[in-house]
Amino acid sequence: MVLPEEVAARILAETVRRRASLRDVAVGFFSRNPELDYMKPIVRVLTLGVARHYLLLDRVLVSLGYGPPSHSQRWMLARVLVYEALSGKLKPTRARKLAEKAGLDPDKLLELRGADPREFVKGLSGLDRLSVLYSFPRWMLEELLEARIPDLPKLLEVLNSDPVRWIRIRPGVDRKWLAERLQEQGVVIEPDKDLPDVARIVKGASEATRTREYQEGLYTIQDKASTLVGWVASPRGRVAADPTAGAAIKASHMAWLGARYVVAGDVKPQRLQEAKRTLSRLGLGHIVDLAVGDARMPYWRKLDVVIVDPPCTDIGRLQYEPEVKLWLTRGDLHYYRRLQLRILASVAKSLPRGATIVYSVCTLTRSETVWVLRRLLETHPDVEIVEPEPVLGERPQGLPKAQRMLPHLHKTQGFFIAKLAKIA
Ligand SMILES: C[S@@+](CC[C@H](N)C(=O)[O-])C[C@H]1O[C@@H](n2cnc3c(N)ncnc32)[C@H](O)[C@@H]1O
Numbered sequence: 001m002v003l004p005e006e007v008a009a010r011i012l013a014e015t016v017r018r019r020a021s022l023r024d025v026a027v028g029f030f031s032r033n034p035e036l037d038y039m040k041p042i043v044r045v046l047t048l049g050v051a052r053h054y055l056l057l058d059r060v061l062v063s064l065g066y067g068p069p070s071h072s073q074r075w076m077l078a079r080v081l082v083y084e085a086l087s088g089k090l091k092p093t094r095a096r097k098l099a100e101k102a103g104l105d106p107d108k109l110l111e112l113r114g115a116d117p118r119e120f121v122k123g124l125s126g127l128d129r130l131s132v133l134y135s136f137p138r139w140m141l142e143e144l145l146e147a148r149i150p151d152l153p154k155l156l157e158v159l160n161s162d163p164v165r166w167i168r169i170r171p172g173v174d175r176k177w178l179a180e181r182l183q184e185q186g187v188v189i190e191p192d193k194d195l196p197d198v199a200r201i202v203k204g205a206s207e208a209t210r211t212r213e214y215q216e217g218l219y220t221i222q223d224k225a226s227t228l229v230g231w232v233a234s235p236r237g238r239v240a241a242d243p244t245a246g247a248a249i250k251a252s253h254m255a256w257l258g259a260r261y262v263v264a265g266d267v268k269p270q271r272l273q274e275a276k277r278t279l280s281r282l283g284l285g286h287i288v289d290l291a292v293g294d295a296r297m298p299y300w301r302k303l304d305v306v307i308v309d310p311p312c313t314d315i316g317r318l319q320y321e322p323e324v325k326l327w328l329t330r331g332d333l334h335y336y337r338r339l340q341l342r343i344l345a346s347v348a349k350s351l352p353r354g355a356t357i358v359y360s361v362c363t364l365t366r367s368e369t370v371w372v373l374r375r376l377l378e379t380h381p382d383v384e385i386v387e388p389e390p391v392l393g394e395r396p397q398g399l400p401k402a403q404r405m406l407p408h409l410h411k412t413q414g415f416f417i418a419k420l421a422k423i424a
Pocket residue numbers: 242243244245246247248249250251265266267268271293294295296309310311312
């Protein structure tokens with residue numbers, strides 16, 4: 001009989017091999033193996049735990065004489081077993097059954113139970129210590145250090161934990177009434193003090209997409225920092241677009257904020273299928289049009305406001321997708337920043353005087369955010385940076401007119417937001 005640890009190892013190995021989302025790979029696995037459905041909660045804990053702490057687990061394994069580390073299924077199983085042992089939850093019967101499959105000695109494994117992870121970083125200092133203790137590749141830490149994040153260890157700790165969840169509420173829906181309805185279904189929300197259409201999920205996040213009100217489109221799941229992007233765009237009465245729209249979360253927000261008409265584009269048709277579902281649930285098909293297109297080659301006309309929310313390193317979303325840490329490289333970062341610059345430049349070129357661009361990315365590296373904007377402003381004298389109001393975040397160094405939201409300070413995803421105006 002297959003055990004949850006083996007399933008977790010298999011899902012982890014496939015995730016890295018395909019550079020896919022852990023969630024998608026797990027959904028695929030359990031739909032092919034419905035008889036194992038009961039394992040879902042434990043597999044979720046194990047896969048997230050390993051993805052969040054993989055470098056520390058490797059260090060423990062190497063200190064026991066194993067290695068070198070890899071992303072093979074067998075090494076993933078070793079990581080899973082060490083993770084379970086350090087959390088004090090590995091049962092001796094399980095260890096004896098599985099250790100051999102992972103190439104480990106069960107007694108050595110069982111000795112790890114309840115050990116303090118800090119013991120294994122003794123002898124390391126500075127970035128090397130942070131890199132192993134929080135399991136962040138060194139280059140990523142160098143990038144975050146350069147971005148001058150206040151209290152970096154706290155940020156890393158929070159990025160390795162579950163996120164605070166937020167919802168965005170449809171205009172005209174009474175927040176008190178909605179809170180009462182949701183409470184009856186096990187979801188407790190608390191209105192946000194900064195944004196009038198945002199509420200924090202205090203309890204029952206896993207039920208939040210199963211309520212009647214969700215199905216009826218009275219609210220949607222959206223992080224507060226991501227909702228802030230729509231407010232900064234301020235699209236009321238204007239013709240708007242999100243040419244990298246994905247599931248149309250921000251595009252649908254612009255419609256709720258009173259945009260006259262919205263174009264939601266994406267280069268991948270399957271992402272627009274997700275957008276279609278979002279828009280149909282929210283009843284927005286009459287305001288938002290979908291378009292398959294490459295944002296580097298403008299296919300739109302006469303827009304007043306555009307959100308440019310392009311692909312990025314996703315470091316601000318690591319609470320949701322820690323698996324990205326296992327494969328992302330500095331080379332990816334350079335690819336993303338060039339792509340961001342090309343999309344921004346093509347949007348800027350296509351817009352008339354007086355139009356607005358909001359550049360947002362769920363990452364915090366200066367090599368994306370600040371570098372991209374500096375390059376854009378150097379080469380486009382007809383574009384200037386303006387205040388991204390409302391300002392809820394803190395100001396990144398060197399760009400006093402942008403703002404960034406930080407998971408450990410603002411309880412949101414890590415996000416960078418800047419607003420640009422076309423002045424000629
Ligand atoms: C960060 S996601 C966008 C999220 C979206 N704005 C939202 O609020 O839900 C980036 C999206 O850009 C799309 N993309 C990547 N390259 C693109 C390109 N050259 N043109 C248009 N879309 C692109 C990806 O398919 C992905 O869906």
